[in-house]
Amino acid sequence: MFNLLFKKGKLARISVIMVMAMLVSLFTPAAGGAQITYAASLSTTSKTLYLDGTKSFAIQVSEAPQGSTISISSSDTGVVVVDPVFYTVTAVGVGTATVHVKVTDAEGNVENLSCSVTVKESSVENTPTPTEEAKATAAPKATATPKATATPKATSTPTPTSTPTPTPALVTSSMKLSSTALTMYVGEGTKSLSVKNQQYASVSFSSNKKSVATVTSKGKITAKAVGTAVITATVKNAGKTVKTLKCTVTVKRHAESVGLNSSTAKSLKKGVYAGSTVAVNKTFRKAADGTVVYGTKINYITDTLVCTSSNKKVFVVNKTSGKIVTKNPGTAKLTIYAVDSDGNRTTDKVTYTVKVKATPTPTPNPDYGQITGVNQNGLTDLSKVKVVFESKSDANRVAKDNSLVKVTSDGANVGIAAVEKSGTDNTLILTFAGSLVGGTYRFHYNNQYFEFTPTGYVPEVATVSLVGAIGVDGKAKYTYKIYNDAGIDITSSIPEEDITIEAQYPSDAKFEIVSKSVIVFNELKPAKLKITITSGASPIMLLATLTP
Numbered sequence: 001m002f003n004l005l006f007k008k009g010k011l012a013r014i015s016v017i018m019v020m021a022m023l024v025s026l027f028t029p030a031a032g033g034a035q036i037t038y039a040a041s042l043s044t045t046s047k048t049l050y051l052d053g054t055k056s057f058a059i060q061v062s063e064a065p066q067g068s069t070i071s072i073s074s075s076d077t078g079v080v081v082v083d084p085v086f087y088t089v090t091a092v093g094v095g096t097a098t099v100h101v102k103v104t105d106a107e108g109n110v111e112n113l114s115c116s117v118t119v120k121e122s123s124v125e126n127t128p129t130p131t132e133e134a135k136a137t138a139a140p141k142a143t144a145t146p147k148a149t150a151t152p153k154a155t156s157t158p159t160p161t162s163t164p165t166p167t168p169a170l171v172t173s174s175m176k177l178s179s180t181a182l183t184m185y186v187g188e189g190t191k192s193l194s195v196k197n198q199q200y201a202s203v204s205f206s207s208n209k210k211s212v213a214t215v216t217s218k219g220k221i222t223a224k225a226v227g228t229a230v231i232t233a234t235v236k237n238a239g240k241t242v243k244t245l246k247c248t249v250t251v252k253r254h255a256e257s258v259g260l261n262s263s264t265a266k267s268l269k270k271g272v273y274a275g276s277t278v279a280v281n282k283t284f285r286k287a288a289d290g291t292v293v294y295g296t297k298i299n300y301i302t303d304t305l306v307c308t309s310s311n312k313k314v315f316v317v318n319k320t321s322g323k324i325v326t327k328n329p330g331t332a333k334l335t336i337y338a339v340d341s342d343g344n345r346t347t348d349k350v351t352y353t354v355k356v357k358a359t360p361t362p363t364p365n366p367d368y369g370q371i372t373g374v375n376q377n378g379l380t381d382l383s384k385v386k387v388v389f390e391s392k393s394d395a396n397r398v399a400k401d402n403s404l405v406k407v408t409s410d411g412a413n414v415g416i417a418a419v420e421k422s423g424t425d426n427t428l429i430l431t432f433a434g435s436l437v438g439g440t441y442r443f444h445y446n447n448q449y450f451e452f453t454p455t456g457y458v459p460e461v462a463t464v465s466l467v468g469a470i471g472v473d474g475k476a477k478y479t480y481k482i483y484n485d486a487g488i489d490i491t492s493s494i495p496e497e498d499i500t501i502e503a504q505y506p507s508d509a510k511f512e513i514v515s516k517s518v519i520v521f522n523e524l525k526p527a528k529l530k531i532t533i534t535s536g537a538s539p540i541m542l543l544a545t546l547t548p
Contacts, residue, residue: 040064040103046116049080049091053123056090056200059101059115067106074099080117083199086168090200091119170199170237177233177245184213184223186253187288193219193231193247201237208232213249223251226300252302255285255338259350260322268324268334271355275411276326283307283322285338285347295321303338303346310335314356325411326356362447369394371405371445374452382435383417385452387443392425398445399428406444407432414441478519482531504528 043060061070072082074089079097081090089099101113174197182191193215195203205215212227221231228250235243260268264282272278281294285301293301307317311332317324322336334354338347364370369390376385387405389395398404399419407414407430418431442449482491501513512520519529 040068040111040113042101042113042115044115046118047089048118048120049089050120050123051091051094052121055202056088059087059089059099061087061101061103061113064103065105069104071102071104072099073102079119081198081200083168088168088200089115089117091117092202094119094121170201170242171197172235172243175199175201175235175243175245177247180247182221182247182249184221184249184251186223186225186251188223188254190223191221193221193233195233195235195245198235201235201242204234204236206232206234212251221249223249225251226253226298226302227251252341253287253300254340254346255301255303256288256347257286257350258305258336258338258347259284259286260334260336260352265352268352268354271357272326273357273359274326274328275359275408277412278324278326283336303340306337306339306345308335309333309354315354324354326354327411329356329358331355364447368397368446370448371443371450374441374443374450376436376454379429381431382454383432385430385432385436386422387428387430388424389426389428389445394445395421395426395428402430404445405430408442408444409439475520477514480519480531500532502530502532504530 040061040063043062044057047057049055049057059072064070070087072084072087074080074082074097076095076097078093079091079095080099081092082088082099083090087101096116096118099115099117101115103111103113105111176196178192178194178196184191193205203219204217205219207213207215207221207229208231209227209229210224212225212229213221213223213231215221215231219233228248231247231249233245233247234241235245259265260282261284264278268278283305284292284294285303285305286292287301291300298304305320305322307319307322309315309317309332311330313328314330314332315324315326315334317334324334332354334352335349336352337345337349340346371387372390373388374385375388376382379386387398389398399421402416402419405416407416414432414436416430417433420429420431421427422429436452436454440451440453442451480491501511501519503511514520
């Protein structure tokens with residue numbers, strides 16, 4: 001023992017008394033009989049990181065008893081984040097945070113350690129301002145001769161620390177955005193994006209269309225206007241981009257209120273004649289910022305209108321556009337509200353009174369004649385009709401100005417596209433935009449009218465022809481046309497309510513009718529439809545096989 005003391009500490013001058021005191025101290029048991037152990041410690045208890053420089057470091061735990069478990073956490077993840085596997089600490093924002101390390105030995109004893117971490121924006125420090133020249137100081141006074149101090153006690157040999165664990169490589173394959181698609185509404189809060197399994201990499205966010213949606217450096221998104229924007233999360237390590245992630249943000253805007261403009265509302269309440277049409281652009285939606293949108297435009301307010309009539313015998317209304325067509329004298333209620341893309345009502349219901357008055361009987365001009373007949377004899381084009389007038393002069397008058405003849409169906413105007421003379425002096429051929437099929441048409445002339453009901457068009461229906469099938473988002477879109485036996489397309493001429501479509505195969509096929517001639521199946525699979533036309537004397541059923 002004496003030899004060891006002399007070799008390690010060079011204690012040649014230690015007195016025998018001191019040596020004996022040390023020996024007694026070394027071999028005397030500790031209080032309570034417990035053995036002396038070394039406490040666990042951290043490789044550092046304070047650290048400064050820089051967002052533009054050194055952003056991370058690994059914490060090392062020394063003297064942890066064998067079999068111990070170690071856990072690590074951050075007091076502020078907005079300043080630093082930690083990797084619980086590799087014990088790395090990474091700066092993400094300016095500030096100060098404490099990294100807590102918990103060491104639990106095999107017997108359940110716990111030791112809590114901590115490291116204070118300060119994060120700064122830049123590692124470049126400002127040069128301090130020089131102070132004024134130091135004043136001369138007085139010559140130092142002589143100090144007393146120091147007294148001899150006691151010889152220091154020998155200390156135990158320190159245990160070497162473990163070798164630092166190298167920073168692990170980034171695993172980019174597991175990095176994902178918290179969302180890849182979001183729907184937001186203008187003025188209704190924000191949403192946030194984050195990168196899952198970010199590890200110690202840095203992330204920045206950007207928007208490709210700030211007029212639609214903006215995003216902060218921490219991923220908070222704010223909706224600005226109706227449209228679509230793509231938010232990009234760029235993941236970097238040591239200044240290099242290691243992964244790019246994207247999220248599509250669809251921005252919509254709710255309607256706050258709906259209704260009719262005041263003049264239209266007053267006009268409907270006062271009364272309109274049967275057979276009248278109220279323009280579509282009289283129905284509006286209003287946003288929270290006061291912007292008013294008329295008609296069916298959804299580039300500012302994405303909620304759509306729902307309009308209903310309390311009595312369809314008095315008037316009918318287009319459900320989405322709000323176009324009103326009056327039918328018969330009487331009073332009924334018009335109800336309007338708005339719904340979002342999921343069909344949920346977003347505004348209060350508003351109700352208006354609609355009064356329909358009987359159309360006054362006009363007095364015919366005694367100098368004019370009248371229409372004595374309408375037919376389609378000898379015509380294969382169902383968009384044409386022959387109109388027989390009382391005299392040649394009436395026919396010539398209309399040939400020069402076809403506005404003298406007005407054609408209506410269920411109170412709605414049917415526009416005349418062209419007028420031509422036939423082989424008979426008092427007969428004209430009128431051409432319309434579509435075939436005159438189904439229902440009753442009134443040909444008005446000289447304040448009188450002649451009613452014409454096309455007949456025989458249903459028996460002429462011969463085939464259903466598929467124009468094509470298009471795959472859209474896992475769905476099959478089919479367009480079909482209905483032809484008569486003369487090969488004329490009469491699809492647009494058949495009233496929509498007279499066409500019934502059923503799935504024959506598979507029987508549980510899910511489909512939706514987008515328009516009168518377009519069907520969308522939910523799956524890209526062959527299917528067979530039964531199309532039934534109920535207009536006319538008797539229903540006609542046709543089968544169509546649809547193959548995507």
